[in-house]
Amino acid sequence: MTEAAGKRPEFRNINAFKDLPTYRWPAAAIVSGMHRFSGVVMFLLLPLVLWLFDKSISSEISFSRFRNAFNNGAGGVVLKLVVLVLIWAYLTHFFAGLRHVWSDVSHAAVTKQRGATTAKFSLAASLVLTVLLGAKLFGLY
Amino acid sequence: MAVNYGSRRTVVGAHYGIRDWLAQRVTAVLMAVFTLVVLAQLLLTRGEIGYDKWAGIFAPQAMKMLTFATIVGLVYHVWVGMREVLMDYVKPVGVRLVLQILVIVWLVGCAGWAIQVLWRV
Numbered sequence: 001m002t003e004a005a006g007k008r009p010e011f012r013n014i015n016a017f018k019d020l021p022t023y024r025w026p027a028a029a030i031v032s033g034m035h036r037f038s039g040v041v042m043f044l045l046l047p048l049v050l051w052l053f054d055k056s057i058s059s060e061i062s063f064s065r066f067r068n069a070f071n072n073g074a075g076g077v078v079l080k081l082v083v084l085v086l087i088w089a090y091l092t093h094f095f096a097g098l099r100h101v102w103s104d105v106s107h108a109a110v111t112k113q114r115g116a117t118t119a120k121f122s123l124a125a126s127l128v129l130t131v132l133l134g135a136k137l138f139g140l141y
Numbered sequence: 142m143a144v145n146y147g148s149r150r151t152v153v154g155a156h157y158g159i160r161d162w163l164a165q166r167v168t169a170v171l172m173a174v175f176t177l178v179v180l181a182q183l184l185l186t187r188g189e190i191g192y193d194k195w196a197g198i199f200a201p202q203a204m205k206m207l208t209f210a211t212i213v214g215l216v217y218h219v220w221v222g223m224r225e226v227l228m229d230y231v232k233p234v235g236v237r238l239v240l241q242i243l244v245i246v247w248l249v250g251c252a253g254w255a256i257q258v259l260w261r262v
Contacts, residue, residue, distance in 0.1 A: 050255055
């Protein structure tokens with residue numbers, strides 16, 4: 001029997017703040033991480049989504065309350081910022097999900113090059129649309 | 142037919158995750174279709190979108206059916222995702238079970254709220 005060539009290092013309990021930044025983060029990894037993160041964000045914002053749906057659709061009176069909530073000084077700005085986070089999360093999740101479904105049905109989409117291209121595209125598309133819709137939300141155009 | 146329950150239940154094997162995996166895709170496509178249908182109606186109208194136009198989108202019975210199916214699909218989709226996240230990060234089985242139960246109860250409650258709102262229009 002040969003002697004054990006030293007104990008193999010075992011990595012457990014990685015520290016998210018210390019260890020994760022040392023990882024390599026290619027575009028596909030960022031998309032994957034953001035896909036999960038945006039999903040959890042939307043889960044947490046679900047009460048807000050339902051509140052928005054409820055107020056906007058129940059009656060004329062609730063609709064004007066819905067509208068006023070966005071134009072209510074500092075509170076309105078906070079609401080707009082939270083809704084902007086929601087918009088970002090939705091778009092990120094949407095494009096990352098489309099990319100996922102596409103790679104499920106196409107062998108060509110799962111090559112290393114195409115994976116990197118589609119990852120960059122989904123990141124860019126979700127960020128550009130977030131900026132555009134955010135500008136609309138804050139009344140810049 | 143082979144018995145697959147009671148003491149003869151097969152507790153190992155492949156395709157235990159395939160139902161959730163497939164459901165995740167199907168519900169995702171359903172939600173994407175719903176998004177496009179709502180978006181198309183918002184973009185194809187002229188003038189300001191007030192209460193009448195917004196509520197009018199959800200008034201037809203066909204749209205109610207699509208929205209209802211989307212709400213159910215959304216809940217299933219969120220459940221699969223949250224289950225995955227909890228399995229990855231919450232290791233103590235007891236805590237994880239409690240959190241998973243809370244997620245299910247919460248999602249079913251939210252679906253009820255959404256459906257109630259939908260039928261107000």
